[in-house]
Amino acid sequence: MSNNTTTETLDLRIRRTYKLLSDSLISLLTEKSFEDIRISDICDKAMIHRTTFYKHFEDKYQLLDFLLRQLIKDFEEKSMQYSDTEDSKKYYTNLFKLLLEHMCENKKMYCVGLLKNGSAMKTLQKIVLECVKAKLKNDEASGIKFIVPIDIIADFYSPALVYSAGEWLEEGMPISIDQMVEYCNTIVGALHISDRRK
Incomplete structure (x- = not known):
């Protein structure tokens, strides 16, 4: 052999x-x-x-940590399915929907590990941050002029999306994913962050 x-x-x-x-x-x-x-x-x-x-x-905590890393990696791979050329509102709401669906599908793991694990939560936020930042950079390259610097916009949106999804899960998913996505869509629309004029 x-x-x-x-x-x-x-x-x-x-x-x-x-x-x-x-x-x-x-x-x-x-x-x-x-x-x-x-x-x-x-x-x-x-x-x-x-x-x-x-x-x-070493112990069950290390096994849990391994599972959390796998869970986050799975979300990261799925988050790459969205094209950064999509309409901005659609991109952010799709990303938020993906996060909610992923939390729902892996509810027990998220509740037990991720929501109580600061470093795992930060890793998840970092993935969302990179997605948002990549989208903003693509929009800027296509001619959109942002009123606020891209890094500040990304730093604002990313934790908000992850925190909102985490709170929704911890509270027992009191409203539907579609309703959460609709709220996200409304907020993104209300916070008009760009101006196409150069």
């Missing part, structure tokens, strides 16, 4: 182990609080020995 084949097999085993442990933790979170979940619970559900768990993770 070649070294490449051995490495690939090892990588597949590690990925499989990570997936089993991740799926196990996600499943357990539907049954009990994170604080009440023990390593043995995770291992039993994943049908993995405790020694295997400790080969990859």
